[in-house]
Amino acid sequence: MEMNMRQLHCMGEALIDLIAHTKGQSLDQVTTFERVAGGAPANVAAVVASLGGQSSLITKLGNDAFGDYLVSTLKAKGVGVEHIFRTSEANTALAFVSVKEDGDRDFSFYRNPSADLLLNEDEVKREWFNQQDIFHFGSVDLVESPMKYAHRRAIEWMTQAGGIISFDPNVRTSLWNDLDVYKQTIQEFLPFAHILKVSEEELEFITGIPEQKRAIASLFKGNVRIVLYTKGARGATIYTKDHTWEVPTFPIKVADTTGAGDAFMGGFLYQLLVNEATVSTLEPFIGRHGEEVLRFANATGALVASVKGAIDVLPTQTHVNTLLDTHSV
Numbered sequence: 001m002e003m004n005m006r007q008l009h010c011m012g013e014a015l016i017d018l019i020a021h022t023k024g025q026s027l028d029q030v031t032t033f034e035r036v037a038g039g040a041p042a043n044v045a046a047v048v049a050s051l052g053g054q055s056s057l058i059t060k061l062g063n064d065a066f067g068d069y070l071v072s073t074l075k076a077k078g079v080g081v082e083h084i085f086r087t088s089e090a091n092t093a094l095a096f097v098s099v100k101e102d103g104d105r106d107f108s109f110y111r112n113p114s115a116d117l118l119l120n121e122d123e124v125k126r127e128w129f130n131q132q133d134i135f136h137f138g139s140v141d142l143v144e145s146p147m148k149y150a151h152r153r154a155i156e157w158m159t160q161a162g163g164i165i166s167f168d169p170n171v172r173t174s175l176w177n178d179l180d181v182y183k184q185t186i187q188e189f190l191p192f193a194h195i196l197k198v199s200e201e202e203l204e205f206i207t208g209i210p211e212q213k214r215a216i217a218s219l220f221k222g223n224v225r226i227v228l229y230t231k232g233a234r235g236a237t238i239y240t241k242d243h244t245w246e247v248p249t250f251p252i253k254v255a256d257t258t259g260a261g262d263a264f265m266g267g268f269l270y271q272l273l274v275n276e277a278t279v280s281t282l283e284p285f286i287g288r289h290g291e292e293v294l295r296f297a298n299a300t301g302a303l304v305a306s307v308k309g310a311i312d313v314l315p316t317q318t319h320v321n322t323l324l325d326t327h328s329v
Helices: 040-051 065-077 146-161 179-192 203-207 212-217 260-274 282-305 317-326
Strands: 008-011 015-020 033-038 055-062 084-087 094-099 105-110 134-138 164-168 195-199 226-230 236-239 244-247
Touching: 008 040, 008 146, 008 260, 015 065, 033 040, 033 065, 040 055, 040 065, 040 134, 040 260, 040 282, 055 065, 055 146, 065 084, 134 146, 134 260, 146 164, 146 179, 164 179, 164 260, 179 203, 195 203, 195 260, 203 212, 226 260, 226 282, 236 282, 244 282, 260 282, 282 317
Parallel strands: 008 055, 008 134, 015 094, 055 084, 134 164, 164 195, 195 226
Antiparallel strands: 015 033, 094 105, 226 236, 236 244
């Protein structure tokens, strides 16, 4: 099948989420945690693989048991692990997560630095990237580190190859000592992306503009063609410079929002892969299929939010299609 030649490359953190067993407790109250594989880029790669697409993760993990667990978990989901490097210089990152009654989360990260931040630019190879591929990244691993420059190198290779670049800042303010530097870093990388995903909680932080319409308009700079604006339980909107498509979310009982935004992103990028969208056909494709693609992405995100954990509980295309059929418009 032609689609198997097209690949999503995700770059950034793969880590262990230690999720509180009991809802509604703050981290200082939690006594037991459940280990699950996590990290936004890893989640997105796993979603695409679970749906039947081809994906790989570019990162570095510690030579430790947690690193072994992440590699075997991703491999079992069908994610390409040939670009996952290992090191003894640092440990695999951990994130302790407490879950509020409404399914939202608080994080405490253990990485100072973690192994993922030690991936260096010379380890990123030009031949990995092709015109028909998609490169996806976030902002968590753009802190001042070798990994930041590895991102720059990957973006450079993908831009030269002519493939689609996707950026989900996935803001985690607790990981940055200086929030002004964080905003500047997001703004620095933003123009390289053709697709940008922003949640309503992140919009003002990223743009510095309180008014939603103006804030979203300000995101269309550099290469940005598509803005995905997610609103949690109130659905999502696709913006191009000239049009919008809005779709409500699916009525599900939220168990844990961990990975739901990543699942939404994975569902969206999977649709681009399977429909062979390219940089030049991206806007015409969304023009014809925006609502349909958004419903698929929303359904993927909703299914992940309905269960605890992320990579361990990903939906297949059959699950997504069943939800779409159940709530057909």
